[in-house]
Amino acid sequence: MLNNLDLNLLKVFVAVYRHKSITLAAEEMGMTQPGVSGLLKRLQQQVGSQLFVRSGRGIAPTHHAQELIRHIEPALIQINNALESLDGFSTENPRKFVIYTSEPVMLMLLPKIEADTTLGNVTIELQPTHSNEDNLLHGLNQHQADLAIEFADYSTSTFFSEPLFEDKICIIARKDHPRVSTQLTIEQFYSEKHITLKLRREDAYLADYFTEESLHDRKVAAECTSLVSQMSMVSTSDCIATMTESIAKRFAEKLEIQVLPTPFTDIPIRYRLMAHNRERKSPSNMWLREKLRSYFANE
Missing domain, CATH: 1.10.10.10 (Winged helix-like DNA-binding domain superfamily/Winged helix DNA-binding domain)
Known part of the structure; x- marks a missing residue:
């Protein structure tokens, strides 16, 4: 045979x-x-x-x-x-990589990719990660993406993950806010109106998901699914918001917002590279993972 x-x-x-x-x-x-x-x-x-x-x-x-x-x-x-x-893997040969990831990582990663002069004929395309875990795993299994960048660890017998970088949450408010400046007390946190951001897959607010304490109900003025719209609304109102610190600092000057520490105990956001086990020893995927690690080496 x-x-x-x-x-x-x-x-x-x-x-x-x-x-x-x-x-x-x-x-x-x-x-x-x-x-x-x-x-x-x-x-x-x-x-x-x-x-x-x-x-x-x-x-x-x-x-x-x-x-x-x-x-x-x-x-x-x-x-x-x-x-x-x-x-060996060579950037001289045309190759397109697809990466599933979230909005915060896209905002951080795209400028790094565009500034990279060593990619040669390689292109890296960023696609929004799936809101459903099963769809995410299915997409990786069906070769629809080469890997994903996630803050949840989905290591199984079929998939593996590796650490990439850490982020954390913070509070933002506009620079000329009448009551908020430099720092925020827990009493102020609950007395101000909030622009909230909900994590679709986890079905939880960002502030609640990455906090050790159980937070009480807040005065919600608006709910967003985008960090950009969240920052824009905060910059033109007296509302405050909880979001990722890395993105807040990148846009703070341009949007005239202040970045404040949280008045509660936050949990680190640990982003990980995730791929199918068949890609673990693939030279091309190994090259991609190392390239992504180099982008976030100083984060």
Whole structure:
């Protein structure tokens, strides 16, 4: 069987297994659906077992497919990494990386990427991270992104994560605020009106999520999903807001806002690089992770 085996059959099998769809596998591989179906049929004939069965509107792997993927996918990853390692990763070759991340990291990262003169023919595209954890993991699993930058640690048997940098929360108010200056007491924190920011995936306010104490209800004037709109509203009102310190300091002078320490015990925001285990020893992904670490080395 090995003498007659075409590695392209295995690549098609892995793509179909991941997507549980011949249509999506065909799109990923730039092939037609009949082409993928034909190659899959050839593989089933060679292994002598049915690999997929109809399930609802899609297909489901059989027990034989589950056993085959367990052995085949790690082997294909090793082959791919070995081929990459022959010449090493080079920025002379065109390559596009996609990174899932949040708005604060985008605001910090984009200027660093644009200022980097060593990227060569490599491009790095930033995309908003998914609001749903399952969709995030699915996107990484389906090669829709090379890695994600997250503050939650999703290390599992399938995914791994590495530390990147730390941030923390702060309080912002406009520079000419009539009552707030230099520092803020806990009494002032509750007496002022707030522009709040809600973390969609965690379904919690930023201030509550990164605080050791349990905060009481605040006087909410407006709720935002964007740090930029939050800062803009604070700069033109007497409201205060809780946000990430790194971004607040970057825009403080331009928006004429003051950055104050929190009057409570905040928890550090620990950002991490996260990727699928198949990328752990990939030369290209290793290069990307090291490049991102260099961007945040002084944060």
